[in-house]
Amino acid sequence: MFGQLEDVNMTDKKPLFSEHDRKIIESAPIEPKSGPGYELLKGILIWHDETPMGIPFDTIEILIDLQIARAIKYHGRNLPEFLNPGRYLKLWEQALEEGLKWHGFLPERLNLSDEDKAYFEKAQKDASNAEDW
Numbered sequence: 001m002f003g004q005l006e007d008v009n010m011t012d013k014k015p016l017f018s019e020h021d022r023k024i025i026e027s028a029p030i031e032p033k034s035g036p037g038y039e040l041l042k043g044i045l046i047w048h049d050e051t052p053m054g055i056p057f058d059t060i061e062i063l064i065d066l067q068i069a070r071a072i073k074y075h076g077r078n079l080p081e082f083l084n085p086g087r088y089l090k091l092w093e094q095a096l097e098e099g100l101k102w103h104g105f106l107p108e109r110l111n112l113s114d115e116d117k118a119y120f121e122k123a124q125k126d127a128s129n130a131e132d133w
Contacts, residue, residue: 016095021059026101028052036109036116038123044071045112045120050104065091066104074110075120 017025028049036045044067051063069092071077072085079085095102103109112120 013094016062016091016098016100017059021055022100024052024055025059025063028103030103030106036119038120038127039067040127042068042071043124043127044068044077045075045109045116045123047103047109050102062091063102063104066095066102070104070110075112 015022031047031049034047034049036047038044039046042064046067050067051060055063065088068077068079069088072079072088073092079088096105
């Protein structure tokens with residue numbers, strides 16, 4: 001998904017989600033005991049309750065872009081400039097401005113616990129070692 005974000009949402013501030021999709025996103029149950037998983041291709045942490053069932057693929061793409069933005073802003077993920085990390089951060093700000101109530105904004109998902117940090121670091125190391133195969 002890197003680089004897939006359309007500029008249209010960044011310039012004219014159309015809502016990121018339809019009312020229908022937003023209701024699904026905001027009403028999805030939070031699974032507090034669910035820990036993060038490591039998304040190998042993007043090198044980011046994700047929680048499975050952040051992308052609820054019943055939403056179209058284009059909405060899922062935006063949620064994935066928000067996960068990437070979180071990884072850049074809070075988890076120390078660096079993207080090369082050619083992937084335009086600023087686009088993801090603008091999307092993040094727009095979602096906050098719109099008042100989106102998304103599980104990915106939960107404080108414990110922004111500021112990782114020691115356990116989640118250790119998991120993330122190990123996953124990154126394992127992924128790096130896998131590249132040597």
